[in-house]
Amino acid sequence: MIKKVKSESVFLGYLFVMISTGIWSGNFIIARSLNQMITPVSLAFWRWFVAVIAILPFSFKALLLEREIIKKNLAYLSMTGLLGITLFNTLIYYAGQTTTAINLSLISITFPVFIIILSNLFYHEKVNQCKVIGIILVVAGVILLITKGDFSKLYGLNFAIGDIWMLVAAFTFALYSILLKRRPKNLSLWAFQSSLFILGFIFLLPFFILECIFHPIFEIHSGIVFSILYVGIFASLIAFILWNKAIEAIGPSKAGMVYYTMPLFSGLWSYFLLKENISPIHLYSVLLIISGILLSNYEAKGKK
Numbered sequence: 001m002i003k004k005v006k007s008e009s010v011f012l013g014y015l016f017v018m019i020s021t022g023i024w025s026g027n028f029i030i031a032r033s034l035n036q037m038i039t040p041v042s043l044a045f046w047r048w049f050v051a052v053i054a055i056l057p058f059s060f061k062a063l064l065l066e067r068e069i070i071k072k073n074l075a076y077l078s079m080t081g082l083l084g085i086t087l088f089n090t091l092i093y094y095a096g097q098t099t100t101a102i103n104l105s106l107i108s109i110t111f112p113v114f115i116i117i118l119s120n121l122f123y124h125e126k127v128n129q130c131k132v133i134g135i136i137l138v139v140a141g142v143i144l145l146i147t148k149g150d151f152s153k154l155y156g157l158n159f160a161i162g163d164i165w166m167l168v169a170a171f172t173f174a175l176y177s178i179l180l181k182r183r184p185k186n187l188s189l190w191a192f193q194s195s196l197f198i199l200g201f202i203f204l205l206p207f208f209i210l211e212c213i214f215h216p217i218f219e220i221h222s223g224i225v226f227s228i229l230y231v232g233i234f235a236s237l238i239a240f241i242l243w244n245k246a247i248e249a250i251g252p253s254k255a256g257m258v259y260y261t262m263p264l265f266s267g268l269w270s271y272f273l274l275k276e277n278i279s280p281i282h283l284y285s286v287l288l289i290i291s292g293i294l295l296s297n298y299e300a301k302g303k304k
Helices: 002-033 040-065 067-072 074-098 101-108 110-123 129-147 151-156 161-180 189-214 222-250 252-273 280-302
Strands: none
Touching: 002 222, 002 252, 040 067, 040 074, 040 189, 040 222, 067 074, 067 189, 074 161, 074 189, 101 110, 101 161, 110 129, 110 161, 110 252, 129 252, 129 280, 161 222, 161 252, 189 222, 222 252, 252 280
């Protein structure tokens, strides 16, 4: 019975991380499309403003009941909120201002590698041979997908300051995911997540005020409103809660490996929304990425 419950928990963990990754792939598309319409800090500020408003009806009671637990863990919550809420997406939005989509995609795949390294340092998770081979297969699949089989494109890449921001963002989210494992056991998910949203939003506030002083307010239109609602409700509230529950169920390393499916979801978004074709290269990439994820996670599962 216990084994059955654990299997269901693992299944839900993988399902949750797949859904959150799919939602975040849409967030990247929106971030790129808005880079000339709204500044990174403003986009991040209004994103988390919407997220806080959206989560409070579900978490307000929990915040009141668990306020003493929140006070005792304020330092931990502040650090986690600063990394995952304030910095991560703001850095991505800054990266999108000065670099290309292909560079963002290539650099974003360093995030799961950072998680594996940090998990080894903090939790002593072993990096076995299967995991290494799995990572190689996944990286090969992602590069095949991004370059469409023409690897000469890699030689022509020009790196900009945005690439550094994206690398810092990947490392920041890896740290955030590692810290999620240390969530206080007596703090409910709703109280925990809303605390992070509120603290991250508060840390963004002074930067937003400074930006309003020195930069003109962006022009409001339906496209921006829809995009902010998407990143505020779906890419923030829903995706972050599912990601946290996935971390609880399967751990940061396995969740990080599933994150490699991001380019696959981006391809699906492009196919359905932008009517882009799916070629045999996409299918080969899918096989490599899924094979790598299964291989890297199979060994860890077998040793439990």
